[in-house]
Amino acid sequence: MTNQDILKVAMRQSALDLNCHERDFCQQENKVVTSAADPNARKYLTLPFYCNLVSYGHNIVASVDEEIAAVVQDYINKYPIEHCFETPNLHVLDEELRKRNRRICFMAEYFLPDLKLLRALDCSYELKLLTPESFGGLYTSEWGNALCEKRKHLDVLAIGAYEEGELIGLAGCSADCDTMWQIGVDVLPTYRKQGIASALTSRLAVEVLQRGKVPFYCAAWSNIKSVRNAITSGFKPAWVEMTAKEAEFVEGMNA
Structure with a gap:
């Protein structure tokens, strides 16, 4: 691709x-x-x-x-x-x-991901790949961008960041259509500005591409921190x- x-x-x-x-x-x-x-x-x-x-x-x-x-x-x-x-x-x-x-x-x-820039970024926390079987207790306000309670059946994959077994950041993707999965990400306030969001977003994008789907990311253009995360994670504006x-x-x- x-x-x-x-x-x-x-x-x-x-x-x-x-x-x-x-x-x-x-x-x-x-x-x-x-x-x-x-x-x-x-x-x-x-x-x-x-x-x-x-x-x-x-x-x-x-x-x-x-x-x-x-x-x-x-x-x-x-x-x-x-x-x-x-x-x-x-x-x-x-x-x-x-x-x-x-x-x-x-x-x-x-x-959309820029394949010339996209790579799985690292952070200083443990990262785990999660499947829907692990989402049950994660439909809370802290993870409202990563997972959507109203459309649980569309949430297909996620990556969590952990400190001593506690979830501190989560990126999830929903199968919004047959060919494209949308990525959303949340990081607990005290753990922000440490590269966690970009590590989660970029790694999840790589996982999505490996499954033959196109990852996409949405942000209000006034949401500077979200736009910065998209760009740092290897995405570029598309539409x-x-x-x-x-x-x-x-x-x-x-x-």
Whole structure:
């Protein structure tokens, strides 16, 4: 597997998620498609989308409800790609969404492994590979990024860091789709800034690749420590994504 192979896998998955073709992400022109549910989409997505924008850097592909298709088309063609995912231009789209009882909700940057940089990093603590049989007592708030209690059946592999038998850090991955597993990581506060997160993340990424899957990592672009961990662990930015949800859903999250 090469970096180009990995990128193609990600684009192919995004195409399933957005109801488009993988080549659409490499065009110079933006594209708006009608969203539809697909059984092979990432398991945690709620489909069809009302409005979802994705860019791999070449253009924007928008997967939308037909009701807002023309509005989104005008928006993504009016502003530069990068400005469509940030304020102040983002307010223009959000105002249109508000009229339809929707708001911008999720905004994130996604990372893929760079095979020229990825290697299993070390730290000064014992590391253990864990399988789902060992996850039973780990669905607690301390490990909420590494494992997801709401989707336990998707958690497939993890690596823990231990001091004298006590778990101090955990990276886990969920089989969010057939070809790609998502990595999340947690380290107890008193053990941070010691290279534990990058050791766990990088080693788990290597384990995922050895199993024939593509690891990916997600972070809000304002989460500097998470972005730094991705880069230190041998990942590089691959695509950005923005999703609108019902106004009540957004209000519930803010509550």
